Amino acid sequence: MADSTQIFHDHPDDRPPPVKWWASRIAIYGILIFWTVVCLFPIYWTITTSFKMAPNVMQGHMIPFVDFQPNWRGWESLGLSPRLIGQESTVREEFLLRFMNSAITALSASALAVALGSMAAYGLSRFRYRFGFMRNPDISFFFLSQLILPPVVLALPFLVLYRELALLDTRIGLILLYALTVLPIVIWIMRDQFLSIPVELEEAALVDGLSIWGAFLTIVLPIALPGMVAAFILCLVLTWNEYFFAALLTASDAKTLPVMVASQTGSQGINWWSMAALSAAAILPLIVVGVLLERYIIKGMAAGAVK
Structure with missing residues (x-):
């Protein structure tokens, strides 16, 4: 013992x-x-x-x-202090308008980019394409290479195009442009997501009588949902914080929060307290979204690591 x-x-x-x-x-x-x-x-x-x-x-x-x-x-200065919250304030109304512009533009552009990018990525991961000398890997890299272009290169073409199409200072104009700018990121992320999903699951669904769209919506989409949410959040952050095109293509009606934050600088100097309050109000929604959807972000980043 x-x-x-x-x-x-x-x-x-x-x-x-x-x-x-x-x-x-x-x-x-x-x-x-x-x-x-x-x-x-x-x-x-x-x-x-x-x-x-x-x-x-x-x-x-x-x-x-x-x-x-x-x-x-x-x-x-924004009309959001406890003393002024119950009173009328033109500055607060302007802030809420800019906040709504940013929210509508960022959410719509991110959703549109994720919808279009997911379908494009699914096609690149499941079918073989050929455009001249370009194959699927070349096409995927072509989409990603669009991020190399600095925004200032596209400033004049989009300014002329939007003037001809009457899209200057409109939400729809920013939504289409933002969706175009983040679309390559979604395609690249979702392509890896779909490649990590076994093709046998879709083949079994096709044998059971589902169409390609049916297999995509009922089998592939639920599995790839965490990756789609992660791509959506990344697009939301990028479009919410975008300043250059918002300052270039808007004047009053579609002006967003980043443009309003930058307007706190003037000939008299920088209004630090107003700029900080605006920035804090702009950061808060992204923090809330990140906290609520944290588990989807982690799943989306980890998906595809182990097949």
């Missing part, structure tokens, strides 16, 4: 972890915590700046109630 007890206590699993193990854990978690602070610091700075006065901004005060006394100056 004594020997068995001694053997039990000397089992390798009961020994404390070695120093090397603890050192590696501390190093890994230290790096992760440091990177988390680096990533979250811009959001913290933006939110705290919306509660600062000009001297606090210039002097680099960071900690509320320690370095500076918070106030609602930035949010009052």
Whole structure:
């Protein structure tokens, strides 16, 4: 009995972890915590700046109630402070209009890009195409290569085209353009998603009497849904934050939040508190979407890693 007890206590699993193990854990978690602070610091700075006065901004005060006394100056400039929330405010109405423009444009463009891009990616992953010397891999790379072009190269052509089509300063104009700009990303992401799905599942569905569209909608689409959500969120972030084309192709009716944020600079300097309040209000929806759909983002990023 004594020997068995001694053997039990000397089992390798009961020994404390070695120093090397603890050192590696501390190093890994230290790096992760440091990177988390680096990533979250811009959001913290933006939110705290919306509660600062000009001297606090210039002097680099960071900690509320320690370095500076918070106030609602930035949010009052938008009509969103507790004191003004129940009163009429033209600035708040303009902010809500720009917010709606950004929301409608980004959501519509992202949904359109995911719908068209998913169908194009499905075709590239399941069928063989030939356009001259180009095969499926060449076509996929051609779509991705469209991201190499800087936006300023497309400025003049789109400006002339939209003037002829009467799409300047319209939501539909921004939706079509944004969908076009993020479409290559969706095609590239969804192509890998569909390639990770076994073809045998669709062949079994076709044997059971389903059409190609039926197999796509009932078999492939539910499996690829996490990847589609991940692609949608990426498109939403890119289109929500887009500034160049929104500033170029809009004037008043279809102006978006990024353009309104940039308008806080003028000859008198930068209105830091208003810009920070606008930026915080623009960041909040993306944070909410990311938190609610986090599990889909992780599934979409991990899909295709193991077949």
